[in-house]
Every structure is written in C-alpha cells, then in structure tokens.
Amino acid sequence: MNARSTSSAASGIIAALALAAGTATTLAAPPKSITIYSSAAPGAIDPDLYRPRPGYNPGYGNPIPGYALVREDRPIRIEAGRSEVRITDVAALIDPTTVSFRSLTDEDTRVIDQNFQFDLVSTDKLLERFVDQEINAVVTRGNEPAVVSGTLLSAQGGQLILRDRDGAVQVVNGYNGIDLPTLPEGLITRPTLVWNVLSRGAGPQTVRIAYQTQGITWWADYNLVYAEGDNANRGTLDLSAWVSILNQSGASYEETQLKLVAGDVNRAPQQKNVYMMRGAAPASDMAAEAAPEFAEKSFFEYHLYTLSEPTTIPQNSTKQLELFPTARDIPVEKILLYAGQEHVWWGGGPITDQNFGVESKSDVDVYLKFENSKEKGLGMPLPAGRVRVSKVDPDDGGMEFVGEDVIKHTPREEEVLIKMGKAFDVVGSRRQVDFSLDAGRRRMEETIEVEVRNRKETPVEVVVQERMFRHTNWEFVGEAPEHKKLDASTVHFPVRIEPNGKATVRFRVRYWW
Numbered sequence: 001m002n003a004r005s006t007s008s009a010a011s012g013i014i015a016a017l018a019l020a021a022g023t024a025t026t027l028a029a030p031p032k033s034i035t036i037y038s039s040a041a042p043g044a045i046d047p048d049l050y051r052p053r054p055g056y057n058p059g060y061g062n063p064i065p066g067y068a069l070v071r072e073d074r075p076i077r078i079e080a081g082r083s084e085v086r087i088t089d090v091a092a093l094i095d096p097t098t099v100s101f102r103s104l105t106d107e108d109t110r111v112i113d114q115n116f117q118f119d120l121v122s123t124d125k126l127l128e129r130f131v132d133q134e135i136n137a138v139v140t141r142g143n144e145p146a147v148v149s150g151t152l153l154s155a156q157g158g159q160l161i162l163r164d165r166d167g168a169v170q171v172v173n174g175y176n177g178i179d180l181p182t183l184p185e186g187l188i189t190r191p192t193l194v195w196n197v198l199s200r201g202a203g204p205q206t207v208r209i210a211y212q213t214q215g216i217t218w219w220a221d222y223n224l225v226y227a228e229g230d231n232a233n234r235g236t237l238d239l240s241a242w243v244s245i246l247n248q249s250g251a252s253y254e255e256t257q258l259k260l261v262a263g264d265v266n267r268a269p270q271q272k273n274v275y276m277m278r279g280a281a282p283a284s285d286m287a288a289e290a291a292p293e294f295a296e297k298s299f300f301e302y303h304l305y306t307l308s309e310p311t312t313i314p315q316n317s318t319k320q321l322e323l324f325p326t327a328r329d330i331p332v333e334k335i336l337l338y339a340g341q342e343h344v345w346w347g348g349g350p351i352t353d354q355n356f357g358v359e360s361k362s363d364v365d366v367y368l369k370f371e372n373s374k375e376k377g378l379g380m381p382l383p384a385g386r387v388r389v390s391k392v393d394p395d396d397g398g399m400e401f402v403g404e405d406v407i408k409h410t411p412r413e414e415e416v417l418i419k420m421g422k423a424f425d426v427v428g429s430r431r432q433v434d435f436s437l438d439a440g441r442r443r444m445e446e447t448i449e450v451e452v453r454n455r456k457e458t459p460v461e462v463v464v465q466e467r468m469f470r471h472t473n474w475e476f477v478g479e480a481p482e483h484k485k486l487d488a489s490t491v492h493f494p495v496r497i498e499p500n501g502k503a504t505v506r507f508r509v510r511y512w513w
Helices: 009-018 024-027 122-127
Strands: 034-037 068-076 081-087 094-103 110-117 136-143 144-156 159-163 169-173 177-179 192-199 203-212 215-230 234-247 253-263 283-285 294-301 300-307 311-313 317-338 366-373 386-393 399-407 412-420 426-438 441-454 461-466 474-476 491-498 502-512
Touching: 024 169, 034 215, 094 192, 122 144, 122 177, 122 317, 136 159, 136 283, 144 169, 215 253, 215 317, 215 399, 234 253, 234 461, 294 317, 311 317, 317 426, 386 412, 399 412, 426 461, 441 491, 461 502
Parallel strands: 034 253, 215 386, 283 317, 317 461
Antiparallel strands: 034 068, 068 203, 068 215, 081 192, 094 203, 110 192, 136 144, 136 177, 144 159, 159 169, 215 234, 234 317, 253 300, 253 311, 294 300, 317 366, 366 412, 386 399, 426 441, 441 502, 461 491, 474 502
C-alpha cells in the first residue's frame, strides 16, 4: 500500500474522522483517542462473549458486532532520507486499508509505503520455517528424556516426520520440546505497523497514527426501579444508564479519550467470517465508576458521547461507565393489554372463511410507558440498549427483578414502551358470536365478544386490542363500546374491572368490498 492509496475514498473518510480538520484543531487534540461504534442489535450480545469462562475462547469465529477508530499522537525519531518506523502496540484486528500516518511537526515527511504485519510467532509457524532443515526434538523414552535429531519433513497436529542421516524416516508422536538454532526472519511476536518514510532531516517528530479496528463494541444498559402509586396503573421509576464496553481487539488503550457514537451508521457490506484474535477469557472490570461523566451532543445525524477524563480499556475486558446520573421519580403508566386474537393474517382481499382467525388466547401482556421529556424528569437521547426493571419488596427492602426489554435509539420528547411480561391474575377470552356472508352484495358481518377477568383484590384497567383483519373496508354496526382507533385496522377498547370482577366488550363489524 502506498501513500496515495491511503488517501483514496474509504481511507480518506476514515482519516478525516480520526484526524479531524485543520492543523490548529489536530494539535489541540488529546494525544490518544478512541471512538467506538456498535452495530449490535440491542440486547443481542451473547453473555459468553464478556464473562470469564475457563477454557472458553471468546469471539473466535463469532465476531463482535462493533468497531472503533483509534488515534494516537506519539513522539518518535526519524532518520534523514528513507527510514523504517515500526509500532508494535496496536490492535490485532486492524483494517489495514484505514491506516494513516502523519507528521504533525514536519509537513515534508511523507510515507513511501506501509504494511501491517500479523504473522505472529507460534510453534506451527516456527516448524514451517524449518522444513528441510535439521532440528532436535526432545521426547520421553521410558521415564527418561531423549533427543531425536533429523531433517524435518513435515510437522502437523503435534506430529513430526524426521529423516536421519542414514535416510531412515521416523514419525514422532508428541514431543516435550524442540531445539531450534535461530528465530527465522519475518516472524514477529506482536502485530506490527511498519512505515517506510522519507524525511529531509533527522530528528524527533510528533506523528499522528489512526486506524480502524474490529473486535470492540459498546452498548447501553438501563436499570429501572419501579414504584407503584396510589393508582394501580400509575407509578414512578428511577432510571440509571450505563455504558458497557467489550474489548477483544487485541490491544489495550491506556489513558485514552473515549468517545461513543450512538446511531445507525451505514457501512459497506463486509465478510462475516472475521478472524478474531485467540486469547484467554476476558477479565471483568464491571465495577461502577462514580466519575468521570459523559458529555452528549448531536453529531451529524447521530449522537456523540465524550468522556470528561481519559480512561483505560484493557484487552479482553468488559468495562462499565455511567452514561448519565440517575433520573428519579419519572411518571410511568402501567398498561395491561389483552390482544385475544391468536392469529391475524394480512393478505389483502376479503377473508370470508368464518372459522379463520377465531382462535383465542388468554394472556394479558404488561407494559410500562413513560415520556422521555425534561418536563417528566428525563429528556435526553437514549441510545439503544437493554432495559432491566426491578421493584422493591417492602417486606425486606430487597430489589426484585420484574422484567426486561430492549429499546431502540430514542430521541428526546418521545415515548418509551417496555414489555414486562404477562399478568398472572388477569386473563381474557375472545369468541365469535355471529357471522354472516352476503357474497352477492359483497359484504359480511361479524359479532365478537371479549371477556376479561380480574382475579386480584384491587381494581385494574385493561386495554382490549382488536384488529379488523378481514378486509380494509370496515365499520361498526350499531353502537360500539368506547374505543380509540389507532390506525386503519387497530382499535383499543379501555375497560375497568373491579376486584374479582369481569368486563365484556361486544361489537359487530361490517366488511365490504
């Protein structure tokens, strides 16, 4: 790769993002920076990727859904004329096409070519280099070590094939050690970036290195504590937000400015089978950190979160940081929703089969809904993430888990709806009371009766949801119960049910075509 190719379309965009714009701005930038992007579906990251498990190889063949832009300013000495610059403490999962190198102190220093060397030393690679050469292998014969010498013909799966000086060939299954005379050229112990540079004079310079790496991601975790109010369907909640960062990129980032981008950033299609660095199970750094804090701002069509102080993100670690201080006493509505239709088919033209869609289910779904507004005590962009809800047990003060869901990126002044689970003591049933079809006049009528039963000792409010699925043209016949039409086919009927009572919603609907 040459210097001109690194300024091509893809690399140019990455370098522009990583290096910022203008000399004055770049000189004022912090010496180390990492901007992390996540492409994970909220809540979809396998816990095995970020918890310690002896013998488990996290990420290998299971790419982490995220990436980062890494930028670092460092002082180095560059010789006059052509010279080589080597940097070893870089991520193992670099995208080599995104690497950029720039001198901040000598604009005449330029890159002739650059390479990313990742042929790391290992037993297999060492033996590959010594095929057709003489080696000494230490084996055990009886209870004593012995040395077997010969020309290496093959080395696969822990098995050596050697030819001695007389031409005899022997197979060595298992060995205790191998004596090699030298370390072959071209093998390195750590991933290395290598630049061939041209400089007019010798001396110290400050250079800026930037690249994109895979194997690192972030997501948001929200912890909600729900408290019931005087009304069983109204309450409050406290909301705390945490950023979880998973690093398996093959490098640690020491005392680095951290930025997180929240939003759906489009990327060109890439190969799914990404090589992930082999290594030990990740260490966990899950302890809460009281400070520093994130500053949030709009950035292009996304949101950018910048940590106020440098932080360290070790390799093979999961780190948590508080995204924003806990928001308290947010008004919340508990919604019990009974959608009794077991199956609804959206196929277009009239569904005249009387028995289609009459199956009923009994479950009543439970949701929490609140406004993400400053007036209600929140009012900040909420990155996509997993939401876990707990409730205090008044008998012992313990915090008990009551449900979880995932949310999409949610702007200010929008509603958040969290599905909690299914009600235990509130159940429903739905049945078709009457059906008539007039094929000649191209119309049909159907009468539906929905019953919801409350087995609690307190009253409840339930929303009965019905979808008018038989055709797009429909209307109620006669007087319909109190309702709200949500869209072209969905209707909500609110009901209040007394303790150990029941409520019935009955309506007749006409379809025509």
